[in-house]
Amino acid sequence: MKFIGLILVMYMAFSHPVNAAPRIAVLDFELYDITSLPNTPEELTRTASMKPLLEQAISKLGDYEIIQIDMNEQNAATAGLGYLFNFNEVAAKLGRQSGADRVVVGRHSKGSFLYSYLMAHLVNVKMESLAANYSVELKGTHQKVTQRGINALAKKLTARIDSATSKTAP
Numbered sequence: 466m467k468f469i470g471l472i473l474v475m476y477m478a479f480s481h482p483v484n485a486a487p488r489i490a491v492l493d494f495e496l497y498d499i500t501s502l503p504n505t506p507e508e509l510t511r512t513a514s515m516k517p518l519l520e521q522a523i524s525k526l527g528d529y530e531i532i533q534i535d536m537n538e539q540n541a542a543t544a545g546l547g548y549l550f551n552f553n554e555v556a557a558k559l560g561r562q563s564g565a566d567r568v569v570v571g572r573h574s575k576g577s578f579l580y581s582y583l584m585a586h587l588v589n590v591k592m593e594s595l596a597a598n599y600s601v602e603l604k605g606t607h608q609k610v611t612q613r614g615i616n617a618l619a620k621k622l623t624a625r626i627d628s629a630t631s632k633t634a635p
Contacts, residue, residue, distance in 0.1 A: 522619035
C-alpha cells in the first residue's frame with residue numbers, strides 16, 4: 466500500500482499540467498439596424514450567419530475549443546436587445562454555465578445601407594469583466610465582405626486570447 470502511495474506522490478510531483486485549449490463561446494450576433502428599412506430578411510439572415518462564420522474563423526487560427534451555448538439559455542439570460550452586450554457579468558455567468566473561459570458577445574450595427582459594423586465584446590468569464598472591445602467596418606452587404614470582416618475580427622480576438630493565455634501560463 467505504501468508503494469502505491471509512493472508512486473502516486475511521484476506521479477503528482479513530476480507530472481506537469483497540460484495547457485488546455487482556450488474554451489471560447491460565441492453568442493449569436495444581434496442586429497441593431499437603424500436604417501429607414503430595418504431588419505430586412507436579407508439582413509437578418511446575414512447577421513445569423515456571423516456566429517458560425519466566426520466560430521469557423523477562430524478554429525482555423527489555432528487550438529481553441531468552441532463551446533456551444535444553447536439558444537434558449539442565451540434568450541433566458543437576456544432582458545432585451547443589447548443586454549448581454551452591455552452587461553458583461555451576465556454574459557460571463559452564461560459562459561461559466563457552459564464551461565467557457567471567454568465569451569464573445571457580438572452585435573451587427575447597421576446605420577446605413579452602405580456600411581455596417583461588426584462589434585464584439587470579449588468577456589473574461591473568470592473575472593466577469595470586459596477583456597477587449599472590437600469594431601470592424603463592413604462596406605457593403607456581399608458575403609465576401611462579411612467573411613472578410615469576420616476574419617479580421619477573429620484575428621483580433623485570438624491575438625488577445627493568446628496574449629492573455631500566455632501571461633497566465635506557468
